[in-house]
Amino acid sequence: MLEVLVINCLDDNYSYLIRDKKTNTVGVIDPSEFKAVNLKIEKTYRKLDFILNTHHHNDHVGGNLELKKKYNSKIICSKLDEKRIPGADIKKNEGDEFLIGETKFQVISVPGHTLGHIAFYSENSKIIFTGDTIFSLGCGRIFEGTHLQMLNSVEKIMKLPKSTLVYCGHEYTKKNGEFCLSIDETNIKLKERIKNVDNKLQINLPSIPITLGEELETNIFFRFEDNKVKNKLKMNNASKLEVFTKLRNLKDQF
Numbered sequence: 001m002l003e004v005l006v007i008n009c010l011d012d013n014y015s016y017l018i019r020d021k022k023t024n025t026v027g028v029i030d031p032s033e034f035k036a037v038n039l040k041i042e043k044t045y046r047k048l049d050f051i052l053n054t055h056h057h058n059d060h061v062g063g064n065l066e067l068k069k070k071y072n073s074k075i076i077c078s079k080l081d082e083k084r085i086p087g088a089d090i091k092k093n094e095g096d097e098f099l100i101g102e103t104k105f106q107v108i109s110v111p112g113h114t115l116g117h118i119a120f121y122s123e124n125s126k127i128i129f130t131g132d133t134i135f136s137l138g139c140g141r142i143f144e145g146t147h148l149q150m151l152n153s154v155e156k157i158m159k160l161p162k163s164t165l166v167y168c169g170h171e172y173t174k175k176n177g178e179f180c181l182s183i184d185e186t187n188i189k190l191k192e193r194i195k196n197v198d199n200k201l202q203i204n205l206p207s208i209p210i211t212l213g214e215e216l217e218t219n220i221f222f223r224f225e226d227n228k229v230k231n232k233l234k235m236n237n238a239s240k241l242e243v244f245t246k247l248r249n250l251k252d253q254f
């Protein structure tokens with residue numbers, strides 16, 4: 001069994017403290033900064049065995065070196081990013097597996113936002129940490145990869161079981177929801193979700209995690225083959241890459 005604690009970092013980043021209950025093995029996903037993460041560790045598990053990075057951006061690795069030094073943690077990241085991730089120890093490729101205690105994780109390569117971006121997926125725990133690839137109701141900006149790479153990455157995630165819980169790197173859900181609604185105006189499930197998100201944010205609760213099943217029904221970046229969406233964009237005969245690219249470009253200007 002895996003326990004997950006959400007840590008608010010910087011302006012709108014989320015880091016996640018995870019603990020394999022049986023073995024008391026502790027990890028953190030994307031420590032944006034030392035201070036907030038350390039405070040949470042001091043209040044809870046008082047140890048940190050592993051640091052897992054989805055990609056090299058500073059708002060995801062900012063706490064790496066200080067945490068590693070204080071807790072003698074091992075840093076797990078993509079082999080492609082070994083030179084860009086501060087303190088990289090254990091380098092992984094697509095499909096590689098590793099254990100946090102007895103919880104098995106699989107590395108899924110998801111290029112697009114950056115070329116070395118990876119997601120951490122645990123089939124048994126039904127959980128995925130997506131970094132800046134998939135957000136609640138959104139997807140990451142394409143900085144290094146191509147739209148085709150990002151589309152392929154999104155499709156990899158779409159194929160996972162619907163009950164998978166998605167933990168992403170930022171609290172962008174409200175703004176993302178507004179964008180989804182601007183295109184998918186008649187989606188009742190989307191409207192319900194946006195209401196739900198507003199309620200949570202109003203009382204300072206994170207809008208995540210969210211199940212993949214809910215995302216599939218409401219996140220516009222998963223709906224590039226939906227006829228209503230294509231119709232709205234006047235792209236009825238367009239390929240999924242063309243529709244996905246259009247959506248990403250519209251979001252960049254939203």
Ligand code: ZN
Pocket residue numbers: 055057060113132
């Ligand atoms: Zn990023």
Ligand code: FE
Pocket residue numbers: 057059060132169170
């Ligand atoms: Fe980020």
